[in-house]
Amino acid sequence: MAQWYKISCRNCDYTNELILGSSVTAESLKDLNEDSADFKIFECKNDHELFTIDVHSSDFNNKCPVCGTAITEISIEEIGVHACPRCANKTLKIEPLSHL
Numbered sequence: 001m002a003q004w005y006k007i008s009c010r011n012c013d014y015t016n017e018l019i020l021g022s023s024v025t026a027e028s029l030k031d032l033n034e035d036s037a038d039f040k041i042f043e044c045k046n047d048h049e050l051f052t053i054d055v056h057s058s059d060f061n062n063k064c065p066v067c068g069t070a071i072t073e074i075s076i077e078e079i080g081v082h083a084c085p086r087c088a089n090k091t092l093k094i095e096p097l098s099h100l
């Protein structure tokens with residue numbers, strides 16, 4: 001199941017809400033025609049913004065949707081040691097949101 005997460009910085013006021021995971025459910029697995037989504041975290045090499053992309057989408061091409069720069073995948077575990085896009089300190093934290 002996909003889940004919303006909130007990324008925030010302990011050093012500045014940066015916050016970002018991201019959806020992560022797969023939309024595949026027991027129900028949709030029975031429907032072979034239905035494309036499943038799989039959202040992963042990426043960082044833009046240009047502006048260091050964090051966002052999630054559905055890697056199963058036909059639009060997915062390993063490029064930033066905003067500026068077209070190459071992007072790198074970041075796991076949830078790496079968020080804690082990842083530099084904040086705003087203040088560049090390694091003070092990010094990620095927590096699940098329950099408003100789905």
Ligand SMILES: [Zn+2]
Nearest residue numbers: 044064066067
């Ligand atoms: Zn970009």
Ligand SMILES: [Zn+2]
Nearest residue numbers: 009012084087
């Ligand atoms: Zn920060």
